[in-house]
Amino acid sequence: MLFLGWARGLAVNPLSTIAMNLFRNLFTSSIGRKILMAVSGLVLVGFVTGHLLASLQVFLAPDHINGYAHFLQGLGPVLWLVRIVLLVCVGIHLWAAVVLTLENKSARGSQPYGVHHWLRASIASRYMRMSGCVVLAFILYHLAHFTIGVAGTETFKSNLPHWTMQHDFCEFGIPLVSQGDEVYDVYSMVFLGFASPLVSLFYIVAVGCLSLHLWHGTDSIFQTLGLRNESWSRGLRRVVAIYCLVYFLANLAIPGAILTGIAKPAPGTAAAAKLVAHR
Numbered sequence: 001m002l003f004l005g006w007a008r009g010l011a012v013n014p015l016s017t018i019a020m021n022l023f024r025n026l027f028t029s030s031i032g033r034k035i036l037m038a039v040s041g042l043v044l045v046g047f048v049t050g051h052l053l054a055s056l057q058v059f060l061a062p063d064h065i066n067g068y069a070h071f072l073q074g075l076g077p078v079l080w081l082v083r084i085v086l087l088v089c090v091g092i093h094l095w096a097a098v099v100l101t102l103e104n105k106s107a108r109g110s111q112p113y114g115v116h117h118w119l120r121a122s123i124a125s126r127y128m129r130m131s132g133c134v135v136l137a138f139i140l141y142h143l144a145h146f147t148i149g150v151a152g153t154e155t156f157k158s159n160l161p162h163w164t165m166q167h168d169f170c171e172f173g174i175p176l177v178s179q180g181d182e183v184y185d186v187y188s189m190v191f192l193g194f195a196s197p198l199v200s201l202f203y204i205v206a207v208g209c210l211s212l213h214l215w216h217g218t219d220s221i222f223q224t225l226g227l228r229n230e231s232w233s234r235g236l237r238r239v240v241a242i243y244c245l246v247y248f249l250a251n252l253a254i255p256g257a258i259l260t261g262i263a264k265p266a267p268g269t270a271a272a273a274k275l276v277a278h279r
């Protein structure tokens with residue numbers, strides 16, 4: 001009875017019908033799927049940028065990245081909510097990419113083109129699918145490596161001695177982790193993980209692909225969302241290209257500096273003890 005009343009109300013309420021139709025069109029029309037791809041892409045760009053800034057703390061004293069990781073883990077349900085949002089975004093992004101690719105293929109028909117020329121297509125745009133697949137493989141490996149610990153088990157944080165915080169860890173002046181707290185040694189996990197040339201090389205190739213993917217992807221987001229016009233299209237393109245280059249170099253710096261020994265682990269950490277014994 002209640003349901004019938006609700007359904008009848010919905011039928012006569014034009015606003016909710018419009019909202020429902022818009023929502024349905026997002027999934028059933030090409031432009032809708034492009035918008036979904038752009039919005040989910042935007043969320044993921046925000047995540048990878050924030051994650052890079054957090055990861056760069058590995059160049060500071062161990063208290064920074066260890067305190068930060070401990071604070072994040074302590075967020076409990078909030079952390080899970082963020083993880084679910086990210087997972088949904090990855091799912092939508094992938095689904096939209098597959099459906100749009102299939103649509104493009106079927107629109108082209110079964111006859112192959114006589115001449116196959118790329119017209120004004122950048123390297124990044126030509127290899128979106130390939131770079132996307134490498135990034136997906138990288139994310140799965142990265143989760144196994146640093147989050148679950150099924151790859152590189154012996155250097156996983158739960159198999160290393162805990163780190164004792166030397167100082168309070170504060171963010172914007174707010175104390176989040178106290179001096180003397182025992183926390184996972186994420187700092188040593190990253191140093192030991194990237195001491196392996198094969199692992200570092202894979203990270204470098206993957207962030208290279210991710211940067212290329214971001215380059216064309218971010219450009220397309222502005223196009224799809226209608227945020228680009230004639231007068232500032234060129235400037236915007238340049239900003240996106242510079243952002244992707246900086247993103248790549250900053251990501252490259254982490255495995256690069258650790259592998260080459262430019263960045264040395266702080267004395268007193270598990271990484272310092274293990275790496276000094278090996279080098």
Ligand code: HEM
Nearest residue numbers: 048051055069083139142146147186190203210251254255
């Ligand atoms: C050199 C570059 C990177 C470093 C040093 C790094 C480091 C880390 C570390 C240490 C963790 C585990 C944190 C913890 O134990 O609490 C982590 C988790 C993660 N990283 Fe990265 N990362 C890098 C690049 C990336 C990139 C490029 C992506 C995405 C494409 C990414 C996506 C993730 C995700 C999804 C998680 C799981 C977060 C969670 O626990 O929910 N990372 N990363």
